[in-house]
Amino acid sequence: MEIIKFRLINIGRFSEIDIHLAPTTEQSSNVTVFVGNNGSGKTSLLKSLATSLSWLVSRIRSEKGNGSPIDELDINNLANTGAIDIAIFDEQGQSANPDADEGDFIFNWTIAKTRKGRKVEQSSQLSEVSLLADHYRSLLSKDDKSALPLIAFYSVNRAVLDIPLKIKDKHTFTQLDSYDNSLSRGVDFRRFFEWFREREDTENESGLSEDVLEKLKTMLDEKGSFWEKLEKVRASSRDRQLTAVRTAIVSFMPGFSNLRVRRKPRLHMSIEKNGESLNVMQLSQGEKSLMALVGDLARRLAMMNPDLQNPLRGDGIVLIDEVELHLHPQWQRSLIERLTTTFPNIQFVLSTHSPLVISDSKNMLIYSLDDGDLTELPSQFGQDANSVLLEVMDTDIRNAQVNGKLNDLLDTIQDGDLVLANSKLNELENELPSSNIELIKARLLLRKQELRREKN
Numbered sequence: 001m002e003i004i005k006f007r008l009i010n011i012g013r014f015s016e017i018d019i020h021l022a023p024t025t026e027q028s029s030n031v032t033v034f035v036g037n038n039g040s041g042k043t044s045l046l047k048s049l050a051t052s053l054s055w056l057v058s059r060i061r062s063e064k065g066n067g068s069p070i071d072e073l074d075i076n077n078l079a080n081t082g083a084i085d086i087a088i089f090d091e092q093g094q095s096a097n098p099d100a101d102e103g104d105f106i107f108n109w110t111i112a113k114t115r116k117g118r119k120v121e122q123s124s125q126l127s128e129v130s131l132l133a134d135h136y137r138s139l140l141s142k143d144d145k146s147a148l149p150l151i152a153f154y155s156v157n158r159a160v161l162d163i164p165l166k167i168k169d170k171h172t173f174t175q176l177d178s179y180d181n182s183l184s185r186g187v188d189f190r191r192f193f194e195w196f197r198e199r200e201d202t203e204n205e206s207g208l209s210e211d212v213l214e215k216l217k218t219m220l221d222e223k224g225s226f227w228e229k230l231e232k233v234r235a236s237s238r239d240r241q242l243t244a245v246r247t248a249i250v251s252f253m254p255g256f257s258n259l260r261v262r263r264k265p266r267l268h269m270s271i272e273k274n275g276e277s278l279n280v281m282q283l284s285q286g287e288k289s290l291m292a293l294v295g296d297l298a299r300r301l302a303m304m305n306p307d308l309q310n311p312l313r314g315d316g317i318v319l320i321d322e323v324e325l326h327l328h329p330q331w332q333r334s335l336i337e338r339l340t341t342t343f344p345n346i347q348f349v350l351s352t353h354s355p356l357v358i359s360d361s362k363n364m365l366i367y368s369l370d371d372g373d374l375t376e377l378p379s380q381f382g383q384d385a386n387s388v389l390l391e392v393m394d395t396d397i398r399n400a401q402v403n404g405k406l407n408d409l410l411d412t413i414q415d416g417d418l419v420l421a422n423s424k425l426n427e428l429e430n431e432l433p434s435s436n437i438e439l440i441k442a443r444l445l446l447r448k449q450e451l452r453r454e455k456n
């Protein structure tokens, strides 16, 4: 399932905007990234998509379900009615019909909202969202293990990890539960924990518990073929859904392994970081938020695709606002590559302020938003961060005052006033680190001019 395009009419700062998302005929990837200044409208776009998709989710959950309405605050201040049109391509949607052509796989719907006390200019059109949802409900009726598409929105308020992990009831989780809060709250870590614990309990019932294994490990001191055999038995009894989640987290976070629920000294979730066992609450903000995001995505996919050998290959649409949130530049760089290799069949719609996110992968559609206008950008793959800052994000690559002084120095050298140039250079050398590459270049240039002059 993928969003082909959408249109906003009088939403947020946009009076009318049409946007095609990747994959397009020119861009085969599954990733679209929006960049733009603060207030350029990135969140408005993602939130509108989430609002629109919430209708599909609630109609999959129940026939007459209602999604979220457009918030009155989001209707453009100069308009009375705001609307969101969406076109979704879903091959599943008509699979019962052998004569279906391409157009039959496209589902359009419109959500509209008019301010209180104003005349309605446009109304919602929801027949095709019902049709598409109907299809998934009939699949589920026939086979309660049939796959559902993942639909999730991670807003900037997604860092919700610091909740106490107390568990009162034991839940059982169904496929439909995987939509819980998927468009409103983003990362639902409590659910993640509850689900993980429930799966682990079943895993342990059918296999060997981690705690027993831990004890055996110390007793056997990891020697002998008995130990290897035991490892094999355990691997084969591992729960496929849990394996998916563990794999996803390990592939995103090098050095981390062995995520599990531990009962002692009290119930908590633990993970090994470079061999040391930690309570996940002890992880840093960046580690926690990446783990929670990837864990949440993987858990929902696993729940939605109970029959897939590798549930991470499940289908769906994921929206993430400010995808680089809390992440060190090194992790920002490889982020998109990891998202697309770990979740190959998900369409990602992202926003970012980071030059590193968009310069590290060939395969993505990048849009720049500027004052309500949308421009498609050429690939930024391989560009250095400075060029992206300068050309795409309209940002000076260094402090403007220092930049002015450096330019001034170069002009003085060019003009041949070498005494003045020397004093300006000395002044800057006092101010900046000795490794500053522009200063080193200026020093060389000045020396060259001096040598030339001495020769003459």
Ligand SMILES: Nc1ncnc2c1ncn2[C@@H]1O[C@H](COP(=O)(O)OP(=O)(O)OP(=O)(O)O)[C@@H](O)[C@H]1O
Pocket: 011, 012, 013, 014, 036, 037, 038, 039, 040, 041, 042, 043, 044, 045, 073, 074, 075, 076, 077, 078
């Ligand atoms: N109802 C409205 N009518 C007109 N303009 C609006 C309305 N609501 C929001 N805006 C404009 O849209 C902007 C907010 O857009 P949005 O939150 O999508 O920006 P953003 O690109 O996500 O910015 P940031 O990078 O700071 O998160 C506001 O600055 C405001 O100017």
Ligand SMILES: [Mg+2]
Pocket: 042, 043, 044, 321
């Ligand atoms: Mg925003």
